[in-house]
Amino acid sequence: MYFTYIIRCKDNSLYTGYTSDIKRRIEEHKKGINSKYTRAKGFEKLEVYFISNTRSNAMKLESYIKKLSRKKKLLIIETPELLLDELENKKHYRVGI
Template sequence: MYFTYIIRCGDNSLYTGYTSDINRRIKEHKQGINSKYTRAKKFKKLEVYFISGTRSEAMKLEYYIKRLSRNKKLTIIKNPQILIEEVKDKGEYSLGE
């Protein structure tokens, strides 16, 4: 099981990443380790995460989300189902909910 996630930083910027252990990764972001971006911008909160069956799917989803506009990411944070439906329609991802 893999996770693709969006976190909000102290300056209100959004960071997207993927991991096999969401709890460990969020602790690392909070401690400012293993990510230059969140070390500099400071972790504020985990906004949303999505579960994928494989590392490859999680990485593809991360790439997909990173290409979205900030406004689209904010919409997904408010309603994650939008992203789930979008990527399922593309047939490239099999997201758990």
């Protein structure tokens, strides 16, 4: 299982990434390790994450999200299902709880 996630940084910026272990990765962001961006900007909170069965799908979703506008990312945070409705292969993803 793989996870694609959006976190909010202390400066209110958004960071998108993917991982195979969401708990470990969030702890790394909190500690400011393994990510220059969140080390510099500071971790605020995990906003949303999506679950996929393959690393490839998680990476594709990360790339897709990174290309979106901030406004669109904020909309996805509010209503994650909207993102799934946009995807061609939405059956490969589900919203994390």
